[in-house]
Amino acid sequence: MTTTRELPRSNPEAEGLDPAAVRRLVENLDGLDAVHSFMLLRHGKVVAEGWWSPYDAETPHLMFSVSKSFTSIAVGLAFVDGLFDLDDKVLDHFAAEAPEAPSDNLRAMTIRHLLTMSTGHAASTMEAIVPTNLGMQESDWVRQILAQPVPDEPGSRFLYNTGATYLAGVIVQRLTGRRLLDYLGERVLEPLGFQGATWEQDPDGLDVGGYGMRVRTEDLAKLGQFCLQQGHWDGEQLIPGEWIEAATSRQIHSTHDDWPEWRQGYGFQFWRSRFGAYRADGAFGQYSIVWPDHDVVLAITSGVQNLQSVQDAVWDALLPSLDPVAARDAGLPHDAPGRVLPAGGSQTPPVVAPPEGGITWDLHLPRPTGERTRPGTPVTGRTYRMSPNDGGLEALELDLDDDGRLVLREDIGGKRRTLTLGHGEWVRQDVELADGPEELACAAAWTEPNTLVVRMVAVGAPFTFTLTLRFDGDDVTVSLDQNVAFGDTHLLDATGTAARPEPEPTI
Template identity: 40%
Template structure:
């Protein structure tokens, strides 16, 4: 979705994804956490100079190091906490471990560097901001933000993952729609103002979008080497952005009075940003250059609708749908279109009578899989490929007896 002057210039979604579906934002969530802190600062709940140990006194390790004692809200916002690696390493970012006290585990991680001396990308710093706001307000951050930010922007279906203590995880876990992303970007473009209301102090947005921390020690290149503000990244152009894994972007480009919201599924996200910088051409708003694109589709499997191999333990015909069951999971797939249920969008085609091609996407995420099932005499060979992943294999094969 592209906005010029607050108006939609172009937008499209690729089926099976749809406009009203929320999508996991991954680290775009961090920008919302930073703006929540800015609102809290504006309300007098805390300052950027407050010490972390004073805000979370009951979660401290037995021995408080000098560097931990010197860590302040500003350092959490700019990821210059004094850690030389992600403080999330101490908890494994595992939402299902009820024995873990995330706050205590992160504060127990050694911080060998002087706070403010070095940028190290650290989702744990953002989580601590959420935990501190939770402590100060007595509310989860999502609920606290609702009347102050989300509802004025028309964001009504947002969700946020929580740890077992009920704290929104802050650095990831937010799910919103593309339009919600664009609205948030427009708010940042307008320096925190929405209509007649100043939702975020404009001084906060101005500072948050500047390069406050250099990225050089991290060794990153391209748009990741331009500097980091309050959970926002500078770009090689005059723009700044909120940035999430696999290409979730809210790009704010004041020079062109533009906002670009993108949800993607790519392991090479610099290529996406390169396309934004090299292909978008801005005339004057309202000069007739704007377009309104229809909904498109991700590539569908190509081939026949039926085969002689459609009545066995793996595949079974159900009207005009095909049911594929494997490892206790049943996918219902359509031919020539996507069949969408509450979880997946799935399509199929028979490349030949013995070869089934399936594509499926986990809705609300960038994750998708394509696979082939090649039927032989009493068995079938399966080959699957996953589009993006944080770790592990992206393709695998197996043989199944029928």
């Protein structure tokens, strides 16, 4: 993908947006746990954007279930190419993988049911997370999904089901003979100027469809603008507008106990939102929000557990100036000035106006605060041997590099991992994690005389890890936590003791 067609820039006033509302949007987002980037478009132009350091504009970010919306567009392309009908039976495309005696409900399942998450399953057939947590480490995922019971009549109710998206994506790949990324890339992503997009694959080399894409924030914004323009881009109709209209319209009722944004209905792999908007939506706060009534698109990447909080921050900021009546009806102050919410990272961030227009905000995630060096007895140069623990941490040691920065070395599962830790700055480095290589940005500080806090940000993903080391004489206590996860966010507790130096040999 070599074509580069970046979005045009402007400023809020030129595009009819209240600058105070834009500032309030940034302050609201900055007040959440960990928003990583945003890009706000009005009338097809970027009027404000920002990345919370160490995140940046060029590094693709993991999208989780935003990938489903890309799969929807690929399905739409194959459909308008005449490769299948939405009411085709699923088993007609998977005869070889079908159970020996498929149930009537499985026989009745169609591609339309896959797209609307109404397959009749009682639980998701696969979670939107890496394969090691899917219970599907082996190949032939199609056969495993089709073997699961279908107790309800397809079409009777909505149940979020990543396995349904996977099956829809496999159908496209089989009929086109191409990866989703390549098929979609040639027809849509390349004309839109996407750069560096990737898609995770299953053990059989199939793009997994329901998760696993990585794209830049600007490309996430392009997805929303492409949908707002009903599939039209740069003078060409890349996909019929009728498909975008159907995919982003409410096709089925959806429910959620706590979050109103998830009660607005579901289309073909797109969610409906309040106030006439819709969105591509991924775990931990990845969004491309499209607001047709006001010609607005907003791309956001995050690492938050409360997904509703991100969209509440958006409506609180933008709705009062764009739709005061709706804001009043929703209980929002329709004449509120810009506010700084508590617990943010940057607070009242300064703005930078680039020459081409638009506003770029100077933002950062909070780093550990404290001393650069430990007061009192140093702990560098000592190797701490760890007691048996669930994380496989065998030993650790601290040292200093030539620039005086702390270096943490960890022996995990027989392998050594080295991290350079910035103080008051993020140090980016490639690190081998349990799930594969990842670029981490690391910073540390002595928050107390005996306590070193290390923060490690996966700059291509929503994950931040906090390692806390507490030293007491020859002993160390270690804990490791993760900001967001599908399971437990507390990852490790361990203790260790400094190894005694070997005695000098005697003659």
